[in-house]
Amino acid sequence: MVKSTRLALAVLVGLFAAPAFAEDVPTLTIYTYDGFAAEWGPGPGLKAGFEATCGCVVEWVAADSSIGTLRRVQLEGDTTEADIIVGLDTAISGEARATGLFADHGLDLSGLKLPEPWTDAQFVPFDYAHFAFVYDTDTVATPPTSFEELIALPDNFKIVVQDPRSATPGLGLVLWIAAAYGDRAPEIWAGLKPHILTVTREWSESYNLFLEGEADMALSYSTSPAYHIIAEGDDTIHAAMFEEGHLAQTEVAGILKSSEHQELARQFLAYLASVDGQKVIPSTNWMFPVVDLGADIDPAFATLPQPEKTLVLSDEEIAANSQRWIDEMLAAVQ
Template sequence: MVKSVSMALAVLIGLSAVSAQAQDVPTLTIYTYDGFAAEWGPGPQLSAAFEPICNCKLNWVAADSSIGTLRRVQLEGATTEADLIVGLDTAIAGEARATGLFADHGLTLDNLALPEAWTDAQFVPFDYSHFAFMYDTDRTATPPKSFEELIAMPEDFKIVVQDPRSATPGLGLVLWIKAAYGDRASEIWAGLKPHILTVTREWSESYSLFLDGEADMALSYTTSPAYHIIEDKDETIKAALFEEGHYPQIEVAGVLKSSDQQELAKQFLAWFASPEGQKIIPTTNWMFPVVDLGADLNPAFAGLPQPEKTLQLSDEDILANSSAWIDEMLAAVQ
């Protein structure tokens, strides 16, 4: 009996010690979009790789989109539980910066391989690609090589795009056309209208319509064919490269000023932007890494055709005019 009581006490003491240790492990709460936190996305693999390094826990909190993560933090303000946002992009970075909610990262990012030089003090890039229209070579032997060629296609040639108010690629398309055509943007949208099968709320809806054969082309990324090559062993899905150039999406992460885990958050960002963190990105988020991975980059990515010209708009221009540009697009296609 005495032995049994002693053993029971030892077990209880051991469990209490484990519980105390678990409570001592810091938690980094990260707001992101649903695909990033999904079991097939980067989140779980990043947790598995980083948690042993930091002796911490990563708590992924998913919204329906990257725009949704920013809106949530704006509503919560300084009371937010988030330490970091992962998954904003350069199209909304200016708006995010203007909230005053983000801290300087303080990192030296001198080993990046991006389409443009990186000097942002608040946001750390973690992947990139260019917006592009996907087509299937079995259905479209000769894709258009510009927006104007797309407009000149027969009216039964249909594309699917996303709403710029809810989907990052939809906003990217607005910026792409504005960067390429300036004051002619409304003319381009009017020309595209007969070809637009539908404008979906999210990327997945429109891409499914394309894959199901409902549309001839879908707005996506120049890296999307890598998914089909690696996962489906299918090389018929291609990105149509346009002569006027393509607009990039660079996804970024930032630390909230209100976080009580500033150093841990910055440790994560530094690791995430390193080759060790970056090697997880290509085959989970299907984008290019922001550092040169050399032989660690899957050959399916290395062989993808890329635009000869990268278009740009300043953060200031986007912040000042994006609402008007979105209205211009909606007025033309509705």
């Protein structure tokens, strides 16, 4: 009888203690795009690595794109459950900053390795690559080396690109052409029109069309070939280097001012940009890390060509002109 009473009391204590313990463990809610949170993406590894030291739970909430994460937070405003957004990029970080929803990160990022020095007070970079068209050497022996050379090819040479209103690579292409050609951008788009097989909503749709042989080249990243080399043992996929230079995409993360876990969020961003966090990125998100990983990065990344020239647009230029550049693109290709 005594043993039964003690057992019953122990069970009751456990039942009452469990919720209290659960409440003591904070949940860090992070909005990101679906590929980042997927089981094959960097999300699971980053979650496991940070949870091992933070005394918290990381919860990923995925949208169909990084632009979608920003739109969701804009709609939710101060009521958002998100503590952090991971996966915005430098093409839309200016727009994100202008919402007033993001807090300063307060981190020293002077030791990062990027195409340009990093000085942003609100967004922390975690990977980068240059926008590029990829091709298969089995079907394209001599790729074009510029947009103008691409335009001069026969009309049956097809490319697939993404919609700049829904996909960050699509927006990146608009900015790339604007940075390279300025006022001549509408002329370049008009020349590209006969070559565009389709404009897809998301990157994955167009890349699959390319892999299925429906198009000769797809808009992607200079690091995309690393996936095929490492994951598939296939070295036939290459990125074409263009003489006019390439625009870099740097992906970033930012803390929402409305977060109740400001310090924990800063700790996560510090981890994301640390060597331990960065080890997860290259072979899951297939981008370059923002720190020097030395022997901890697959040697395939060292074989990837880098553009001789990196094109740059300021936040102010993007904010002032991106809608006009998008409209010019849509008017030219539709």
